Amino acid sequence: MKQSVLTRYRVMAYVTAVMLLVLCAAMVVKYGFDKGQDLTLVISQIHGVLYIIYVIFAFDLGNKAKWGLPKLGWVLLAGTIPTAAFFVERNVTREVAPLVVPADGEPAQA
Numbered sequence: 001m002k003q004s005v006l007t008r009y010r011v012m013a014y015v016t017a018v019m020l021l022v023l024c025a026a027m028v029v030k031y032g033f034d035k036g037q038d039l040t041l042v043i044s045q046i047h048g049v050l051y052i053i054y055v056i057f058a059f060d061l062g063n064k065a066k067w068g069l070p071k072l073g074w075v076l077l078a079g080t081i082p083t084a085a086f087f088v089e090r091n092v093t094r095e096v097a098p099l100v101v102p103a104d105g106e107p108a109q110a
Contacts, residue, residue, distance in 0.1 A: 001064045003100050009061045010089055012054040013078070017085035019047040024082050054079045065096050 026040040055076055062072040078088035
């Protein structure tokens with residue numbers, strides 16, 4: 001598998017996780033302090049679009065890494081649980097890194 005498949009998954013995992021934390025903070029402000037309704041709407045829509053991109057990249061990575069449905073389901077679900085994507089991304093990277101083929105075409109050394 002190409003390095004770019006893993007890299008784009010990793011980027012989207014972090015972006016999705018950060019946006020989910022921002023959304024959680026906006027929800028606290030919205031419901032706790034009755035402020036920022038419009039901002040919460042915008043943040044939730046941005047997170048939704050970014051999560052769809054995350055799902056596509058995670059599904060592509062899972063397909064190339066030949067994951068089963070339970071593993072793929074957990075990785076996809078991680079984008080909906082605050083901070084989970086950070087931990088799942090680290091485990092996925094550790095697991096998939098040996099499958100990455102560098103630019104010179106030889107398998108990576110573990």
